[in-house]
Amino acid sequence: MAHGLFDKTYAAAEDRYDSLAYRRAGDSGLDLPALSFGLWQNFGTDRSPETQREIVLHAFDLGITHFDNADRYGPPHRAAQKFFGTVLARDLAPYRDELILSTKAGNPIGPSPYLKGGSRKSLLTSLDHSLRDLGTDRVDIFYSHSPDLTTPLEETVGALVSAVEQGKALYxxxxxxxxxxxxxAAELLRRAGVPLLVHQPRYSIFDRSPERDGLLKVAAEDGFGLVVYSPLAQGLLTDKYLADIPAGARAQNSAFLSPDVIDDTYRRRAAALDRIARERGQSLAQLALQWVLRGPEVATALVGASSTWQLDHNVKALDAPALTEEELRLIDEHGVHGTGLKA
Incomplete structure (x- = not known):
C-alpha cells in the first residue's frame, strides 16, 4: 500500500441504511442489498489503492454491505482479497458484523493440481488462505466457483459443508x-443440513442463460437466491460503445470483452435499448440493472466501479418506477440473447 493511504480516519455514514433496498436470499433469513459490490475487476495491483479504497468505503456509505471476492481476483491472483483485508483492518473492522463477505475457490490460480478444481484439498486449502488474505476468522458466504466435472459432486459439496461445520463460513x-x-448440489446440501444459500450466474439483457436453461425455475423451487454478475454485460449495456470504442475502454484490453463483438448488430440493439431507457429518464446501465432485479429469484446484482460517480449512478437505478409490460416486451425484442457474447 502507498504511504499515507490510511492517514484519514474513516467513519461510516450514519444514513447508510436509509435508502438502499434489501432483498431476501431465497428461503433463508438473510437479506442482501439489491446491489452488491464485486471486486472481480479494477482491484489488482495495477490500480490505484487510494481510488480502490475510496470506492469500497463509498459503497458501504451507500448501504452496500455485501462485498464479493474470490481467490482468483487481481491481478495477480489473491490481490483483491489482500487489498480488501487491508481496508477491513484499517477502516471497516468496527463494522465487520454489518458486512457480508464472500469468497470463492475452484477456478485455476496456479499450475499445481491443488490450485484448481472442486476437491476438498483445493477448496478448503484455498479458504484457509483467503481467511488470511482478508484478515478474518470467517467469511459469510463460501462458494464453489465453477463446476468440476472431474470431481464427484458429493466431494465438492462435502467441502462446503465442512467449511460451515468448522465455523469458517456461515453460508x-x-x-x-x-x-x-x-x-x-442443492439436494445434497439440503440432506447435509447446510442449505444452498445462493447461486452466482452471469445474467443480463444480452445473456438470458438463467432463463433458457431453467435456472430461475430451479432457484425458486430449491429455495436459493441468485447473485447475478455481469448485469451490464461487461459494459455493453452502457452508452460507452454506442458510437465507437473509446480510448482506454475495457474492450481494448480485457480477456472478457472482445472488440470483435462490438459490431453493427450490437450497436443497433443497444441503441434501441438506450432509447427505451432515455424515455424512462434513465441511462442504459440503470435500465439494465433494474431489469435483472425485476423478479424475486434474483436477490442481488453485483456491480463493480472504477469511480464513486459510477457507483452513485448505478445505485440510482433503484429509484426508478417499475418496468411496464410494454417496456419489458420492447426490451425482449431488442435484448437478444447472445448479443455481444464471445462464441
Missing amino acids: VGISNYPADRAHE
Whole structure:
C-alpha cells in the first residue's frame, strides 16, 4: 500500500441504511442489498489503492454491505482479497458484523493440481488462505466457483459443508453451475443440513442463460437466491460503445470483452435499448440493472466501479418506477440473447 493511504480516519455514514433496498436470499433469513459490490475487476495491483479504497468505503456509505471476492481476483491472483483485508483492518473492522463477505475457490490460480478444481484439498486449502488474505476468522458466504466435472459432486459439496461445520463460513454458494447440477448440489446440501444459500450466474439483457436453461425455475423451487454478475454485460449495456470504442475502454484490453463483438448488430440493439431507457429518464446501465432485479429469484446484482460517480449512478437505478409490460416486451425484442457474447 502507498504511504499515507490510511492517514484519514474513516467513519461510516450514519444514513447508510436509509435508502438502499434489501432483498431476501431465497428461503433463508438473510437479506442482501439489491446491489452488491464485486471486486472481480479494477482491484489488482495495477490500480490505484487510494481510488480502490475510496470506492469500497463509498459503497458501504451507500448501504452496500455485501462485498464479493474470490481467490482468483487481481491481478495477480489473491490481490483483491489482500487489498480488501487491508481496508477491513484499517477502516471497516468496527463494522465487520454489518458486512457480508464472500469468497470463492475452484477456478485455476496456479499450475499445481491443488490450485484448481472442486476437491476438498483445493477448496478448503484455498479458504484457509483467503481467511488470511482478508484478515478474518470467517467469511459469510463460501462458494464453489465453477463446476468440476472431474470431481464427484458429493466431494465438492462435502467441502462446503465442512467449511460451515468448522465455523469458517456461515453460508455456502455455487457459481456458474448449470441448472441441473445446481439442483443436484442443492439436494445434497439440503440432506447435509447446510442449505444452498445462493447461486452466482452471469445474467443480463444480452445473456438470458438463467432463463433458457431453467435456472430461475430451479432457484425458486430449491429455495436459493441468485447473485447475478455481469448485469451490464461487461459494459455493453452502457452508452460507452454506442458510437465507437473509446480510448482506454475495457474492450481494448480485457480477456472478457472482445472488440470483435462490438459490431453493427450490437450497436443497433443497444441503441434501441438506450432509447427505451432515455424515455424512462434513465441511462442504459440503470435500465439494465433494474431489469435483472425485476423478479424475486434474483436477490442481488453485483456491480463493480472504477469511480464513486459510477457507483452513485448505478445505485440510482433503484429509484426508478417499475418496468411496464410494454417496456419489458420492447426490451425482449431488442435484448437478444447472445448479443455481444464471445462464441
